Amino acid sequence: MRLVLSLVVFVSLVGCGAHSSRAFLGDAAAPAPSRIPVDDAELLRVQARARYIVEAERAAIRATDVLMESKDVDLSPSRMQMHLTLPHGGAWYGLFGRVDDAGKFIPAYALKAPHEEPEWMELIPVNTLPIDFSPMARAVKRAKNITVETFGRPSVNPVVLVEASGDITVYTLQGTRDPKRFFYGGDFRFRFAPDGKTLREQVKLHPTVIAVDVAPITEDASRMDAHLHQTFKGPLETELALLMLYPELTSLAVGHVDTAVTYVLFPDGGISVVTEDNPASRRDLLPDGTFALPPTAPKPPEAEAPEAGTP
Numbered sequence: 001m002r003l004v005l006s007l008v009v010f011v012s013l014v015g016c017g018a019h020s021s022r023a024f025l026g027d028a029a030a031p032a033p034s035r036i037p038v039d040d041a042e043l044l045r046v047q048a049r050a051r052y053i054v055e056a057e058r059a060a061i062r063a064t065d066v067l068m069e070s071k072d073v074d075l076s077p078s079r080m081q082m083h084l085t086l087p088h089g090g091a092w093y094g095l096f097g098r099v100d101d102a103g104k105f106i107p108a109y110a111l112k113a114p115h116e117e118p119e120w121m122e123l124i125p126v127n128t129l130p131i132d133f134s135p136m137a138r139a140v141k142r143a144k145n146i147t148v149e150t151f152g153r154p155s156v157n158p159v160v161l162v163e164a165s166g167d168i169t170v171y172t173l174q175g176t177r178d179p180k181r182f183f184y185g186g187d188f189r190f191r192f193a194p195d196g197k198t199l200r201e202q203v204k205l206h207p208t209v210i211a212v213d214v215a216p217i218t219e220d221a222s223r224m225d226a227h228l229h230q231t232f233k234g235p236l237e238t239e240l241a242l243l244m245l246y247p248e249l250t251s252l253a254v255g256h257v258d259t260a261v262t263y264v265l266f267p268d269g270g271i272s273v274v275t276e277d278n279p280a281s282r283r284d285l286l287p288d289g290t291f292a293l294p295p296t297a298p299k300p301p302e303a304e305a306p307e308a309g310t311p
Helices: 040-069 134-151 237-245
Strands: 006-011 082-088 091-099 105-114 122-124 156-162 168-174 181-185 188-192 199-204 209-213 223-228 251-256 261-265 271-275 283-285
Touching: 040 082, 040 091, 040 105, 040 122, 040 156, 040 168, 040 237, 040 271, 040 283, 082 134, 082 156, 091 134, 105 134, 134 156, 134 168, 134 188, 134 199, 168 181, 168 237, 181 237, 237 251, 237 261
Parallel strands: 006 223, 006 251
Antiparallel strands: 082 091, 091 105, 105 122, 156 168, 168 188, 181 209, 188 199, 251 261, 261 271, 271 283
């Protein structure tokens, strides 16, 4: 049964530079809400990052399933303290092991799949790994420790992305093995130097964790309001990824207390931008990464049909 569930999340900014929180604090002199949405480049960035998070999560799930189904797997804590999954050289690598006291990653098990076919994960000898994944593992270990200390849940899913600059981005998401429950929030975005040791940036994306039961419910009870105060004007990549990972959800609407703009996110990766009192200005980012023409936009003139007998 398809779950009819909408998450409506209002995110507000509290005291951060030019985007004042005075309106939220009740200042009578606060300016009117802005009607300027984030630009198209930011929407495209969010969509692309969300797709990467989804791909990495699915590859990690498949790697874990294949490992757990294998015989003679040693799950002792001395060998299996962490896992990470990331692409390299046209393939996905699922890695399980530990980081020793010297900061070196000691893999216990490794899996590999073609980048376009992560479900084809298969075990490979750890001595055939193409590179030393220690920098990524060090970044993941520190990111996970910070996330566990902050939110108190030991189940954390890391998503690793090596940037073009060589920096390492790690998203930490709240994990679960319960197919009937997921967790909204409790996520971070970290940016490390290429060595995986120097933490350049640490951003808490949501301040709390909300448990959501995925179970058949009536349409009358299908709306859950989660009023979260955040420092972001537009949607986040982890929010869009959540919709894509749980297509049972119908939509997720996010906004900002100092703006009159709402962003509606969809499980197919689409984003609709709606400005209060001006529905004609709606902007739709389609799942394929293109923008739809607004309903009121003039259509391009059609070319006249050539006369009969002309080439």
